[in-house]
Amino acid sequence: MSTQTVFRLTQAEGISGLHATQEPIPTPGPHELLIKIHSIALNYRDTAIATSTYPLPIRDGVVPTSDMAGSVVELGPLVTGFEVGDRVIPPVSASYLYGAFKEGVDAYGSVEDGMLREYVVLPAHIVVKLPTGAKIGFREWAAVVCTGATVWNAFYGNVALRPGDTVLLQGTGGVSITGLVFAKAAGAIIIVTSSSDEKLEKAKALGADYTINYKTHPNWAAEVLRLTNGEGVDHIIENGGLGTIEQSLECVAASGVISLIGFLSNAGQQSQPSILMPALVKAVVVRGVRGGSKHQLEEVVRYMGKHELAMPVGKVFGFNREEIVAAFEYVASGKHFGKVCISLD
Known part of the structure; x- marks a missing residue:
């Protein structure tokens, strides 16, 4: 055999x-x-x-x-x-x-x-x-098997991403770069954060409209609000978990969506229910995203095939x-x- x-x-x-x-x-x-x-x-x-x-x-x-x-x-x-x-x-x-x-x-x-x-x-x-x-x-x-279906779920599984919406992507790993490719093809305005200027330059080359180095701008939410004229962003791919959620809530737009995907900065953090108050004040959707379904992956494949999107x-x-x-x-x-x-x- x-x-x-x-x-x-x-x-x-x-x-x-x-x-x-x-x-x-x-x-x-x-x-x-x-x-x-x-x-x-x-x-x-x-x-x-x-x-x-x-x-x-x-x-x-x-x-x-x-x-x-x-x-x-x-x-x-x-x-x-x-x-x-x-x-x-x-x-x-x-x-x-x-x-x-x-x-x-x-x-x-x-x-x-x-x-x-x-x-x-x-x-x-x-x-x-x-x-x-x-x-x-x-x-x-x-x-795109995991990150593609996950990002598609985040962008279209609840409140759909629309052309002209503003998207905040945390970091430059697989989920965020997949989000960058999809959001760019959808006509969104994209902000990317990273601690590496070199990676931010690569994100710009892929179509990011704005980039923020969170080491030089530790209060990156204020920079997001400045870039959006105080309105905030419509969609946030939240990769950091408890370590970044407070700033995400600070810079999300009214009726915006925060898709909780990652847990990269959870270490040493304690849950504080009080930090969720901005979600109530802004009527924000804070939504946990555990990957995507086969049906959503099929939609990703059709989308990528039609637009010839190479991840x-x-x-x-x-x-x-x-x-x-x-x-x-x-x-x-x-x-x-x-x-x-x-x-x-």
């Missing part, structure tokens, strides 16, 4: 606990697809799982990562709508396909085995087929233990701009 290389995570060892194993290439069941993985994209969530700082359950020995792009190599006998050679991506969760988020949903790579391997079998009904005409590579498609991939690593560990460590360091991918081609 043919085998494949699969990476599993020994939880107690952190990122260095990623170990290669040789396992059988699975055979698809009647309603399943066997997919050859061409590219894997990393998220901050993956490093949190590897370092045991992820706030949700983790299974020891799990195959990590949720984001990949691949091609169909074998169909189960009852599968329709797919052909061998189709390029595909999965949603981040097999149980979050349509409608509102429900308690208990979690992505691949924490409890359920994820994508850090050469081949995977998935139920055909969860898989998203990629457009044939779009000139977008496997790396760029892998880069920025800042760095690519190889599919071997040394490079994969380096990729995880690179994302954990926060030095990356946009997405980081692992290439199997």
